[in-house]
Amino acid sequence: MPRKLRSRPLTDNPQLLGLLLTLPALMAILAVVLIPIVSSFWLSLHQKDLSRPQYDAFIALKNYLTLLRDSRYLNSLWVTFRFSLTSVIMEVILGVSIALVLNQRFVGRGFVRGLMILPWAMPSIVNAAMWKWIYNADYGALNALLTQLHIIEGYRVWLADPTWATILIILANVWKETPFTVILVLAALQAIPEDLYEAARVDGASAWRSFWHITLPLISPVLMVASMLQFIWGFQTFELVYVTTGGGPFSTTELTTLRVYATTFRSLRFGYGAAMAYLTSLVILIPAVFYIRSAYRRVVEM
Template identity: 35%
Template sequence: MKHAEAAPRYEQPSLLKREFKRWRDNRVGYLFIAPLVIAIVLVLLYPIGKAMLMSFQYWLVTKPKGGHPFVGLDNYGGLFRSDYFFTSLYITFLYIVVTVALRYLLGLGTALLLHTKFRGRGLVRALVIIPWAVPEVVTCLVFILMYDYQYGVINDILLKMNILSSPVAFLGDSRTALGAAMFVNVWKGFPFAAIMLLAGLQSIPKDLYEAATMDGAGIWRQFRSVTLPLLRPVSVVVFLLLVVWTIKDFGIVYVLTGGGPSRVTEILTIFIYKVGFKTFNFGVAAAGGMILLLVSIVFTLIYLKATKAGETT
């Protein structure tokens, strides 16, 4: 009896062949994204990698004969031994907490106002965006004039209202400089929170408010039981974005005060800038930049997790 002929075997293509076939089928798409990948490597990944390497090297403006030797964690140790580093951390923490909280609260109040119907609402919505759209340097220069000790409009108004008995050098006084810088940050940043929260308010079904009204809930009860819970996903995203952006804030404080007077406005980014470009200790400055990057990455991951959770709910 003849045995049945065995079915022919088809060998599975190797991993290398499968990857080559995939690349060949998608080569046009890869060519389109190649410029973006090259730009990311040159503009983002290479500087980060270079800064990380510098943070472990002896890197002063005077280059030693042997190049830039590795010093391990000495740069990080020098950073932590500096009293100004911890002072700048405290100032940065205070700057973030106050400005993020005020921008959110002011943005929420503005969003609630713009969500109600009134005449000229479209024009007001357009005008609210102006502070956010104006460049930082232009905003700071305008506020420098407004804060001026002799000719500033803020001093003039406060004197006429008898709130002040004499002019105040808002940006030159250590008691008011940080608050003045925070005010500019809040003024420029609250429109973003307002627009985002307004979009969240518009996504809340009106039927919920009608049902709450029928149950006898007043405006405050509706705000606590309907508006705030349903606005929570948007609020989390807004909070995290504001925190990430404020961590790396540099322009507003630097243009207004340069970190002074007496370093009372020296946030972490300005401290790193001064270490690098005033004392020319680029190794320590790179170490500070790595710490700032790690903090930013942590909040960025939290933001991505929050947005992913919002998409699945």
């Protein structure tokens, strides 16, 4: 009699088993991420204006070409780039400095390390409301402190001044985002062997030379990751500016997220707003590609 053929169990084919196990997650990603991305890109190729639905039409890349001549959008792009770059520089400098202090041994070190995470863990809208209260012209803590210290003679409307408004929202963003850099750098510092520092001390190296030739090269990959993430998050900042300045005065603090929001949900120009969001994402992608290439080069050289 012919022998019965037994079906092979799934465990004999690890590729098929892995595909089946990840299929639910892939379907969820497809439904939640990929489909909205494709549909919003398709929307960006249309003139979709809810205030004038009779003019809706497929216009291909016309929205993108119009954006390249949109002075207000280009200004928001420059404001966002300046905001993100300045924030990243300050966050890296402060993050490394604070991490070096927290890496030392002192009483209450664990408690202080725990406190460092609080600003970053605070919801963005709560952080924005707190800084709006601090900067308030009538009863803000900043005016009260500077007046009591006799630095200023009377209360000032800080957020009505274009220069001060830009500086103050950057400081508020740095206060919230710096702990993330501190945590990453602190973890990298703890992974550095103590033998390297002992050898440097035996050779007569100063603390600065040890930092420059040992600490900085070994934490540079972490700094690169932190800088890139902070730069991208800077382009995603919305609540802080929306609550504190609303993009003013004179659009000096209008980030691209605020411009996209105003175009899409206030002016109801959904097609143009979608194109604006995609063009901004392309701008963010450029430094991200540079980072990936640099990281890959480091891995190849190791």
